[in-house]
Amino acid sequence: xxxxxxxxxxxxxxxxxxxxxxxxxxxxxxxxxxxxxxxxxxxxxxxxxxxxxxxxxxxxxxxxxxxxxxxxxxxxxxxxxxxxxxxxxxxxxxxxxxxxxxxxxxxxxxxxxxxxxxxxxxxxxxxxxxxxxxxxxxxxxxxxxxxxxxxxxxxxxxxxxxxxxxxxxxxxxxxxxxxxxxxxxxxxxxxxxxxxxxxxxxxxxxxxxxxxxxxxxxxxxxxxxxxxxxxxxxxxxxxxxxxxxxxxxxxxxxxxxxxxxxxxxxxxxxxxxxxxxxxxxxxxxxxxxxxxxxxxxxxxxxxxxxxxxxxxxxxxxxxxxxxxxxxxxxxxxxxxxxxxxxxxxxxxxxxxxxxxxxxxxxxxxxxxxxxxx
Numbered sequence: 001x002x003x004x005x006x007x008x009x010x011x012x013x014x015x016x017x018x019x020x021x022x023x024x025x026x027x028x029x030x031x032x033x034x035x036x037x038x039x040x041x042x043x044x045x046x047x048x049x050x051x052x053x054x055x056x057x058x059x060x061x062x063x064x065x066x067x068x069x070x071x072x073x074x075x076x077x078x079x080x081x082x083x084x085x086x087x088x089x090x091x092x093x094x095x096x097x098x099x100x101x102x103x104x105x106x107x108x109x110x111x112x113x114x115x116x117x118x119x120x121x122x123x124x125x126x127x128x129x130x131x132x133x134x135x136x137x138x139x140x141x142x143x144x145x146x147x148x149x150x151x152x153x154x155x156x157x158x159x160x161x162x163x164x165x166x167x168x169x170x171x172x173x174x175x176x177x178x179x180x181x182x183x184x185x186x187x188x189x190x191x192x193x194x195x196x197x198x199x200x201x202x203x204x205x206x207x208x209x210x211x212x213x214x215x216x217x218x219x220x221x222x223x224x225x226x227x228x229x230x231x232x233x234x235x236x237x238x239x240x241x242x243x244x245x246x247x248x249x250x251x252x253x254x255x256x257x258x259x260x261x262x263x264x265x266x267x268x269x270x271x272x273x274x275x276x277x278x279x280x281x282x283x284x285x286x287x288x289x290x291x292x293x294x295x296x297x298x299x300x301x302x303x304x305x306x307x308x309x310x311x312x313x314x315x316x317x318x319x320x321x322x323x324x325x326x327x328x329x330x331x332x333x334x335x336x337x338x339x340x341x342x343x344x345x346x347x348x349x350x351x352x353x354x355x356x357x358x359x360x361x362x363x364x365x366x367x368x369x370x371x372x373x
Contacts, residue, residue: 006189010196014189016068020079021183023065024092024173078195082177082188088169090125100124100171101159113152116142125165135165204293205229215314217354221322228321229293231261252328253338264328266291270338271324277344278320282313312355319351 026032039062068079085093085100093100096107096114107114114120118140119127128137137160145153177187208229212222227233236249236259251259253270265271266288275288279302288298296317303313323346330336 007193007196010192011185011189013068013192014185016065017079017188017192018183018185019065020068021083021173021175024083025183027170078192082175082191084174084176086172086174087124087163088166088171090127090165090171091123092171093124095122095124095127096120101163106156110152110156112149113141113156116145116149118142124163124171130167135163204297208293208296211314212318215318216312216357217315217318221318224322224325225318228261228265229296233261233325235259235261235264252332253324262291265321265324266295270340273340274320274324274343274347277340278316278347281344281348282316315351315354316347319347319354323347323350 022029023032023035039058080099083099085098087093087100096117096119097105099105102109107120127139128135130136137157139153174181175183175187177191178184205226209222209226212225215222224233231238236246236252238260239246240249249258251257251263251268253264254268256269257263257267266275279286279288284299284302286302288295288302290298299317300314323343326346327336327338327343331338
């Protein structure tokens with residue numbers, strides 16, 4: 001929550017996650033041995049979605065632990081994503097299901113091999129054997145491999161060459177969200193909250209798009225809005241992230257800050273002047289200081305308190321963003337001068353064209369009436 005107040009549900013999830021971590025990390029704890037005797041393979045149950053079943057006589061605490069990640073709705077498996085393992089004797093690591101070699105489980109890296117493996121539940125330590133102090137992999141298959149699968153197997157064997165098991169040494173589990181590689185409640189809470197916020201953001205974007213698709217604008221404009229809200233436009237910061245070489249990272253409209261979606265469309269001095277004039281034109285005197293998704297909802301809120309608003313008010317919001325983007329591109333690729341009055345007129349004109357083209361206009365209306373009212 002805001003103002004430093006923790007989200008109690010997510011905080012409780014983080015506290016439970018600490019027990020998941022202890023189940024896989026505290027090798028010598030007596031309570032861990034008791035849990036393993038009662039519930040079976042703790043590593044398999046806590047580090048992958050292989051087995052989350054429970055019995056009617058299982059404790060409530062254990063059930064909560066097994067269902068922990070379902071509490072984050074669409075963001076399941078956050079714990080699995082945050083743990084990985086350095087191989088010791090390989091006995092506690094599932095060869096296909098756990099993340100121990102590379103950035104993802106081998107079942108995801110080599111799905112075609114996993115599908116035909118006859119050892120899908122095998123541990124790393126049982127996927128081969130020691131022969132004269134030399135570890136040899138011994139993977140078996142349900143049938144003979146085809147040429148594509150043979151190629152995948154060759155790729156797998158290439159990375160397995162670098163794996164060195166250490167007999168009589170425990171596998172070491174790591175928590176990727178903290179520099180110490182050890183679990184902390186605070187790092188887990190921060191990560192879980194980021195997933196919750198991401199889900200909420202995606203939900204907000206879907207809500208906005210459900211409105212945008214009903215506005216009488218060209219489909220390319222609605223698609224542009226979708227890309228803007230998802231931060232998928234080729235702004236300079238996104239180009240740099242894609243390793244595209246550009247002259248500089250400064251905003252193309254004001255040249256005073258680094259260019260990103262929120263700055264370019266909402267916080268840039270040029271864009272703020274445009275928004276101020278357009279909002280005033282449709283009868284909104286308030287200044288909207290936020291950007292992105294929040295800007296849309298604040299605009300929506302102000303419209304609801306504005307009794308003289310147009311029947312298609314979101315057209316103005318979309319047109320303003322669309323024309324700002326056109327001005328930005330023209331300044332880069334055509335070296336056109338940026339002109340605030342001209343830009344405002346462009347927004348009004350395109351709104352009139354969209355309205356007349358999609359809705360058919362209003363009897364007796366013309367562009368002069370639209371301009372002034």
